[in-house]
Amino acid sequence: MNIKKLAAEKAVDWVEEGMMVGLGTGSTAAYAIEKIGERVKQGLHIRAVATSVQSENLARKWSIPIIPFAEVGEIDLTIDGADEVDPDLNLIKGGGGALLREKIVAARSRQVMIITGENKVVQKLGAFPLPVEVVTFAHEWTIEKLASFGCKPVLRQTKEGDIFKTDNGNYTVDCHFDVIEDAARLHHKLNNVPGIVDNGLFIRMASAVVVAYESGVIEVLRAPSRR
Numbered sequence: 001m002n003i004k005k006l007a008a009e010k011a012v013d014w015v016e017e018g019m020m021v022g023l024g025t026g027s028t029a030a031y032a033i034e035k036i037g038e039r040v041k042q043g044l045h046i047r048a049v050a051t052s053v054q055s056e057n058l059a060r061k062w063s064i065p066i067i068p069f070a071e072v073g074e075i076d077l078t079i080d081g082a083d084e085v086d087p088d089l090n091l092i093k094g095g096g097g098a099l100l101r102e103k104i105v106a107a108r109s110r111q112v113m114i115i116t117g118e119n120k121v122v123q124k125l126g127a128f129p130l131p132v133e134v135v136t137f138a139h140e141w142t143i144e145k146l147a148s149f150g151c152k153p154v155l156r157q158t159k160e161g162d163i164f165k166t167d168n169g170n171y172t173v174d175c176h177f178d179v180i181e182d183a184a185r186l187h188h189k190l191n192n193v194p195g196i197v198d199n200g201l202f203i204r205m206a207s208a209v210v211v212a213y214e215s216g217v218i219e220v221l222r223a224p225s226r227r
């Protein structure tokens with residue numbers, strides 16, 4: 001059972017004619033982009049904004065009209081993946097290296113629909129290393145500061161062994177916490193450190209999470225009091 005594809009294709013049911021759609025990044029989001037592309041080929045008219053160069057290229061391949069972010073007003077619906085989801089629908093994102101654009105697009109969206117398999121739903125965030133986007137200048141010092149939050153920080157590298165650079169020209173540090181006790185507080189404290197651009201905690205940003213199970217069941221978890 002391809003649970004990523006199952007969740008992604010279900011979420012695309014929420015895409016309606018005329019919408020401005022935010023396109024997430026990663027393998028799950030790619031299934032959603034392809035499904036949206038199929039619907040565009042069948043005559044659906046939407047406009048979209050992408051959260052990474054990778055997703056933009058995929059969308060263009062499917063003839064999905066891409067609008068530069070500067071020309072985008074409010075986004076009706078963003079569909080994106082996640083690395084972990086907790087019971088309050090708080091998330092860890094950024095495993096695919098696109099957390100900053102993903103967070104900007106999510107913040108501009110009326111509805112943020114997260115698509116995931118059951119394996120990413122956790123009681124507490126933190127088993128997945130928290131990605132933190134940092135500026136290249138003085139990054140060694142920023143990494144030291146990150147260690148003072150009680151994690152093991154690892155500067156992300158490419159498969160070839162080079163330092164991984166985001167679409168924004170920054171570095172990513174993956175912070176191994178094991179468990180994050182207070183995600184909202186950590187989010188706030190991390191973003192107060194000079195040199196940190198943003199971190200992969202998405203607090204109260206998801207409107208709903210589509211969870212697909214190996215059994216083929218799909219569950220939609222909603223965040224009642226927001227958006």
Ligand SMILES: O=C(CO)[C@H](O)[C@H](O)COP(=O)(O)O
Nearest residue numbers: 026027028081094095096098
């Ligand atoms: O946050 C992300 C990219 O920055 C992705 O949504 C997240 O890493 C999940 O990826 P995948 O769908 O490939 O498992």
